[in-house]
Amino acid sequence: MTPLSGTQFSLASGEYRAEIASVGATLRTLRRGERDLILPFDADELRPRYLGAAALFPWPNRVVDGRYTFEGEERQLAITEPERGHALHGLASWLDYTATEQSADAVTLEATVEPQQGYPHRITTLVRFALGPDGLTCTVSATNAGPSRAPFGTATHTYLVGGPGTADDWTLTLPTSRVLEVDERLSPIREVDVPAELDFRQARSVGGTQMDHAFTGLARGGDGLAEVRLLAGDGHGVSLTWGEEYPWVQAFTADVPDLARGGIAVEPMTCAPDAFNTGTGLIVLEPGESFSGSWTLTAV
Numbered sequence: 001m002t003p004l005s006g007t008q009f010s011l012a013s014g015e016y017r018a019e020i021a022s023v024g025a026t027l028r029t030l031r032r033g034e035r036d037l038i039l040p041f042d043a044d045e046l047r048p049r050y051l052g053a054a055a056l057f058p059w060p061n062r063v064v065d066g067r068y069t070f071e072g073e074e075r076q077l078a079i080t081e082p083e084r085g086h087a088l089h090g091l092a093s094w095l096d097y098t099a100t101e102q103s104a105d106a107v108t109l110e111a112t113v114e115p116q117q118g119y120p121h122r123i124t125t126l127v128r129f130a131l132g133p134d135g136l137t138c139t140v141s142a143t144n145a146g147p148s149r150a151p152f153g154t155a156t157h158t159y160l161v162g163g164p165g166t167a168d169d170w171t172l173t174l175p176t177s178r179v180l181e182v183d184e185r186l187s188p189i190r191e192v193d194v195p196a197e198l199d200f201r202q203a204r205s206v207g208g209t210q211m212d213h214a215f216t217g218l219a220r221g222g223d224g225l226a227e228v229r230l231l232a233g234d235g236h237g238v239s240l241t242w243g244e245e246y247p248w249v250q251a252f253t254a255d256v257p258d259l260a261r262g263g264i265a266v267e268p269m270t271c272a273p274d275a276f277n278t279g280t281g282l283i284v285l286e287p288g289e290s291f292s293g294s295w296t297l298t299a300v
Contacts, residue, residue: 003021003043003044004023004043004044004045004046005021005022005023005026005028005041005042005043005044005045005046005047006021006022006023006024006096006097007021007022007096007099008020008021008022008028008043009021009022009099009102009107009129011104011105011106011107011129011130011131011136012104012105012131013104013105013131013132013133014131014133015032015033015299016030016031016032016131016135016136016299017029017030017031017032018030018031018129018131018136019040019043020107020109020129021043021047021052022096022097022098022099022109023047023094023095023096023097024047024050024054024055024092024093024094024095024097025054025055025092025095025097025109025111025125025127026047026052026053026054026055027052027053027054027129027136027138027158028040028041028043028052029052030053030135030136030297032135032299035163035236035299036161037135037160037161037238037297037299038052038053038158038159038160038161038238038263038297039051039052039159039160039161039254039259039262039263040052048258048259049254049256049258049259050089050093050157050159050265051159052158052159053138053156053157053158053159053297054089054093054156054157055092055093055125055127055140055154055156056089056090056092056093056154056155056156056157056267057090057091057092057113057123057125057140057142057152057154058090058091058092058113058119058121058123058142058150058151058152058153058154059087059089059090059151059152059153059154059271059275059276060089060090060153060154060155060157060250060267060269060270060271060273061088061089061155061214061250061267061269061272061273061274062081062084062086062087062088062089062186062187062273062274063077063086063087063274063276063277064086064185064187064188064274064277065079065085065086066078066079066080066085066086066087066118067277068151068276068277069277070151070276071149075118075119075120076117076118077117077118077119078117078118084185084186085185086185086186086187087118089157090113090154091113091116091119092111092113092125093157095111095112095113096111097109097110097111097127098110098111100126101128105130105131105132106128106129106130106131107128107129108126108127108128108129109126109127109128109129110124110125110126110127111124111125112124112125112145113125115146120146120148121144121146121148121150122144122145122146123142123143123144123145123146123150123152123285124142124143124145125140125141125142126139126140126141126142127139127140128140134296134298135239135296135297135298135299136296136297136298137294137295137296138156138294138295138296138297139292139293139294140154140156140292140293140294141290141291141292141293142154142285142290142291142292143285143288143289143290143291144285144286144287144288144289144290145288146287147287148287149284149285149286149287150284150285151275151276151282151283151284152270152282152283152284152285152291153269153270153271153275153276153281153282153283154269154270154291154293155246155250155267155268155269155270156267156268156295157265157267158240158265158266158267158268158295158297159254159263159264159265159266160228160230160238160240160263160264160265160266160297161230161238161262161263162230162231162232162237162238162264163231163232163233163234163236163237164232165232166260166261166262167206167253167254167261167262167263167264168206168207168208168261169206169232169233170205170206170230170231170232170237170264171203171204171205171206171229171230171231171232171237172200172203172204172205172206172228172229172230172264173200173201173202173203173227173228173229173230174200174201174215174228174249174251174266175201175218175219175220175226175227175228176194176200176201176215176216176217176218176219176249177193177194177201177217177219178191178192178193178194178215178216178217179191179192179193179194179195179198179213179214179215179216180213180214180215180216180272180273182213182273186212186273187274188214188272188273188274188278191216191272194215194217197209198211198213198215201219203229203231206253206264209253210253210255211251211252211253211264212250212251212252212253212255213250213251214248214249214250214269214272214273215248215249215250215251216247216248216249216272218247218249220244224243224244225241225242225243226241226242226243226246226249226268227239227240227241228240228241228249228251228266229300230264230266231300235300236299236300237299237300238297238298238299238300239297239298239299239300240266240268240295240296240297241295241296241298242268242293242294242295242296243293243294243295245270245291245292245293246268246269246270246293246295247270247281248268248269248270248271248272248281249266249267249268249269250265250266250267250269250273251264251265251266251267252264252265252267268293268295269281270283270291270293271283
């Protein structure tokens with residue numbers, strides 16, 4: 001029988017090994033040698049809390065109350081975060097993707113978000129995972145395959161692991177100067193300067209810091225890349241880099257009983273939370289227009 005997480009694809013290159021699950025085009029495991037770089041889950045397990053690295057289309061994060069207005073038309077999405085009453089993480093995370101290309105070190109997966117209540121647009125999505133000397137690079141693309149303009153955003157819900165222990169034991173570098181304040185439902189209020197307790201522009205211990213925040217104002221290198229590093233006490237860990245197509249990043253310290261701070265979700269995003277309402281970073285795809293972006297995970 002097919003595992004609960006879908007068809008499995010095994011990739012290998014040098015010391016790196018990865019397992020990809022077809023449901024949600026999810027990076028299920030990533031290791032260099034015996035060391036996990038992401039928080040894994042079992043192949044025959046219903047993916048908990050977007051574990052591993054799940055692809056999110058056609059919006060990341062939340063649409064508040066599942067309601068938005070686009071080009072004068074009010075729309076209501078299904079509520080998929082019932083405890084807060086929002087539409088969470090798009091419409092593709094439970095689609096079963098099909099492989100269109102596969103080799104020993106790479107696989108490309110494809111699925112289509114069909115027009116539906118609240119989102120009457122057809123979006124074809126591609127997710128390509130490739131292993132190489134620098135680790136794993138994921139390239140995502142999406143095309144508006146319908147006849148009308150479509151609001152759009154994307155992210156990947158990547159749970160990083162610094163090493164043995166929990167978030168409390170790791171050192172984080174998060175090169176951001178601005179953060180989105182939220183209310184008790186995680187609905188956006190306003191963008192402000194990063195307060196001292198959330199300022200990780202200089203590497204420091206996470207300790208007991210709790211985060212479930214969207215950050216922007218990213219510092220980038222001369223190559224245009226932003227980098228987040230999460231390191232264990234022995235100096236080893238993981239680096240996540242991404243390009244200018246992702247001006248936002250969500251960080252979540254997994255402060256829930258079933259994860260017990262066993263990883264930190266770091267999610268490069270094309271737009272802010274609730275962009276379908278605020279417009280902050282929202283992409284509008286014309287019929288036939290495409291988006292493409294990529295990120296890379298590397299062992300440190």
